[in-house]
Amino acid sequence: MGTVIVGAVLLGVVAIIIRKLVRDKKSGKSLQCGVDCRNCGGHCER
Template sequence: MGTVIVGAVLVVIVGLIVRSMIKDKKNGKGCGGDCGHCSGCH
């Protein structure tokens, strides 16, 4: 039973992280992989 609860908590945490990353990407934050237009690489 404890394993199921820990697994569910991990799934929720990973889901929130992915959701945050998608939200940041839509808002133009984070790395888009195009270092020619990024001031953070240089």
């Protein structure tokens, strides 16, 4: 039972991280471009 609980918590954390990355990408922020795609000179995929 403990394994199931730990697995569910871990899955939830990963889902939250992925959702944050997707939202940041949609709002014009990206880790590849210093967290600001507007100043990347066009090499950042949106």
